Amino acid sequence: MSKSSDSISKWVIRRLPRYYRFLMELEKAGIAKISSAELAKKMGFTASQIRQDLNCFGGFGQQGYGYNVTALRAEIQEILGLNTRQNAILIGAGNLGKAVATHIEFEKRGLSLCAVFDNNPALIGNQIGQLTVRDISSLEEVCSSEKPSVAVLCIPKEAARNLADRLIALGIKGFWNFSHYDLLHHSDHIVVENVHLSDSLMTLNYLVKNTQEK
Amino acid sequence: MSKSSDSISKWVIRRLPRYYRFLMELEKAGIAKISSAELAKKMGFTASQIRQDLNCFGGFGQQGYGYNVTALRAEIQEILGLNTRQNAILIGAGNLGKAVATHIEFEKRGLSLCAVFDNNPALIGNQIGQLTVRDISSLEEVCSSEKPSVAVLCIPKEAARNLADRLIALGIKGFWNFSHYDLLHHSDHIVVENVHLSDSLMTLNYLVKNTQEK
Numbered sequence: 001m002s003k004s005s006d007s008i009s010k011w012v013i014r015r016l017p018r019y020y021r022f023l024m025e026l027e028k029a030g031i032a033k034i035s036s037a038e039l040a041k042k043m044g045f046t047a048s049q050i051r052q053d054l055n056c057f058g059g060f061g062q063q064g065y066g067y068n069v070t071a072l073r074a075e076i077q078e079i080l081g082l083n084t085r086q087n088a089i090l091i092g093a094g095n096l097g098k099a100v101a102t103h104i105e106f107e108k109r110g111l112s113l114c115a116v117f118d119n120n121p122a123l124i125g126n127q128i129g130q131l132t133v134r135d136i137s138s139l140e141e142v143c144s145s146e147k148p149s150v151a152v153l154c155i156p157k158e159a160a161r162n163l164a165d166r167l168i169a170l171g172i173k174g175f176w177n178f179s180h181y182d183l184l185h186h187s188d189h190i191v192v193e194n195v196h197l198s199d200s201l202m203t204l205n206y207l208v209k210n211t212q213e214k
Numbered sequence: 215m216s217k218s219s220d221s222i223s224k225w226v227i228r229r230l231p232r233y234y235r236f237l238m239e240l241e242k243a244g245i246a247k248i249s250s251a252e253l254a255k256k257m258g259f260t261a262s263q264i265r266q267d268l269n270c271f272g273g274f275g276q277q278g279y280g281y282n283v284t285a286l287r288a289e290i291q292e293i294l295g296l297n298t299r300q301n302a303i304l305i306g307a308g309n310l311g312k313a314v315a316t317h318i319e320f321e322k323r324g325l326s327l328c329a330v331f332d333n334n335p336a337l338i339g340n341q342i343g344q345l346t347v348r349d350i351s352s353l354e355e356v357c358s359s360e361k362p363s364v365a366v367l368c369i370p371k372e373a374a375r376n377l378a379d380r381l382i383a384l385g386i387k388g389f390w391n392f393s394h395y396d397l398l399h400h401s402d403h404i405v406v407e408n409v410h411l412s413d414s415l416m417t418l419n420y421l422v423k424n425t426q427e428k
Contacts, residue, residue, distance in 0.1 A: 013420055017413035021394065044398045080416055081423040099313030100411075109412060110419040149422055174422035176415060180235065184258045191421040193414050197314075198323060199231035200407050201390060202294055205324040206227055207405040208363055208388035209295040 012053050016076055018043065019053070023073035035066035082110045087146050088176075091163065092154030093118040093126060093133040096178060100154055101128045114146045119159075143170040150174045157181040226267050230290055232257065233267070237287035249280035299326045301360050302390075305377065306368030307332040307340060307347040310392060314368055315342045328360045333373075357384040364388045371395040 022043055026034060036054075040047040054072070057079055077083060088111045090101055097116065106113045116128055119136040126133045134142065142148075151172045153160050160179035167175075174191040177183045183192045236257055240248060250268075254261040268286070271293055291297060302325045304315055311330065320327045330342055333350040340347045348356065356362075365386045367374050374393035381389075388405040391397045397406045 014413075014417050016420070017410070017416040018396070020416070021413070044396070080420050082416070082419075084423075086419070086422065094317075095313045096317045099309045099317075103308075103310045103313075104411060104415060106415070109415045110423070111415070150418065173425065174418050176418050182232070182258070189425060191418060191425055193418040193421075195409075195411065195414055196231070197318060197409065199228075199235070200409055201318060201320070201323045201325070202231040202234070202296070203228055204364065204388050204390050204405060204407040205296075205300070206230070206294050207407075208300065209298075209324070211387065211403060211405055 008056050012056050015045075015053055016080055020073065020076045020080060020082075023069055023076065026069045027073055031069055033066045033068055039067070080110065082108070085110060085112045086150060087112050087114045087148035088150035088152060089114060089139075089142070089146070089148045090116045090152040090154065091118070091136070091167075092159075092178075093120075093123045093128060094154065097152075097154035098128055100152060100178070101131070111150060113152075114148060115142050117142075139166070140170065143172075147171060150176065152176040153179045153183075155179050222270050226270050229259075229267055230294055234287065234290045234294060234296075237283055237290065240283045241287055245283055247280045247282055253281065294324065296322070296324045299324060300364060301326050301328045301362040302364035302366060303328060303353075303356070303360070303362045304330045304366040304368060305332070305350070305381075306373075306392075307334075307337045307342060308368065311366075311368035312342055314366060314392070315345065325364060327366075328362060329356050331356075353380070354384065357386075361385060364390065366390040367393045367397075369393050 022039065036047040036050045039045075040050050043050070054067075057075065085107070088106060090097055090113060093101075093116050097118075101113060101116055113131065116131045116133050117136045117139060118124055118133050123133050124135050149172065151167050151174075153163070153175060155163070157180045160177065160181035160183065164175070164181075164183060168190060173189060175183055175193070177192055177194045178197070180196070180198070182194060236253070250261040250264045253259075254264050257264070268281075271289065299321070302320060304311055304327060307315075307330050311332075315327060315330055327345065330345045330347050331350045331353060332338055332347050337347050338349050363386065365381050365388075367377070367389060369377070371394045374391065374395035374397065378389070378395075378397060382404060387403060389397050389407070391406055391408045392411070394410070394412070396408060
């Protein structure tokens with residue numbers, strides 16, 4: 001029914017979590033069906049973009065009826081891989097790492113956060129939610145037993161630069177990178193989501209300063 | 215020399231912070247000039263994209279010489295508005311708000327974080343860096359004296375939905391939105407940077423699960 005994942009554009013994939021969130025909300029509000037036009041209005045997309053996007057996965061709408069909210073939500077949930085879990089580790093137990101570990105609902109995003117590491121003796125042993133901060137020297141041991149495929153990097157640039165290859169050698173396939181180091185794709189098998197918060201803030205700052213009231 | 219800000223594509227603007235970071239690094243490393251080809255290699259862009267991007271601002275390169283690193287960094291810093299400050303307020307003093315307030319270097323991004331608000335009595339009065347968490351009921355008073363133009367939202371969806379119009383009425387022109395509520399542009403004068411961390415994590419999860427070793 002759906003195209004192979006290789007042929008789906010990265011931009012469509014990037015919009016899927018947003019569809020998922022909106023459909024969850026509609027479902028919670030007890031709405032059973034929705035037209036592409038209504039969904040478009042809610043999401044700030046065009047109706048034709050929505051039809052095109054969802055067609056990539058075989059389409060779920062019926063002409064003149066619209067989309068079945070629960071069925072579409074369940075299908076996108078399945079496509080996003082939210083019904084299975086892969087292990088993730090977090091490196092860096094400072095303010096940002098702590099916020100990410102406690103604020104982000106990994107389990108709801110198809111992941112299970114299984115360990116947090118730091119190299120700072122003042123942080124090792126601290127409790128973050130259910131996890132105890134481990135010494136980075138135990139990375140090899142933990143990776144060999146827990147087999148994480150995702151690493152969350154909440155560490156300074158230099159540390160990220162130094163750790164990337166070590167983590168890839170330990171089987172990490174994907175990086176959620178909050179460090180200022182631009183992790184470039186080391187190979188076709190490695191996936192990187194760079195979260196450059198400072199870049200986002202600078203863009204906002206620019207746009208506010210340069211958006212004139214007309 | 216440079217085009218008016220209105221005519222510069224949003225995509226070029228979005229890349230400027232990245233140029234800025236790379237140029238800062240080169241400068242720190244004592245590198246005085248760089249060719250577009252070398253810069254391209256470092257940044258993972260193409261040389262022609264770099265030349266095109268920088269041409270939007272009047273170009274800074276000399277054929278056969280390359281770019282003067284310090285001059286280009288200073289010019290981008292000026293364009294990004296990093297030499298002046300506008301006031302920002304942060305709403306939501308939970309884990310995420312605390313991490314954003316302490317981890318993000320607002321002053322280096324052209325902003326000054328002047329107040330943090332929450333409606334939770336358990337958080338009001340807490341110290342975050344130099345700031346004391348204020349009761350959200352003092353929002354009007356603070357905005358009228360500090361005149362912030364940017365609001366950082368680290369609050370739940372419902373709270374964001376309810377606060378957006380109130381903040382716009384108080385003169386907020388730009389939102390740095392960490393809430394799950396998709397703030398759509400209320401008008402041409404309002405700028406929004408949505409930071410959907412969960413969407414980013416779901417995208418990564420999908421890509422790792424669907425990237426096959428070939």
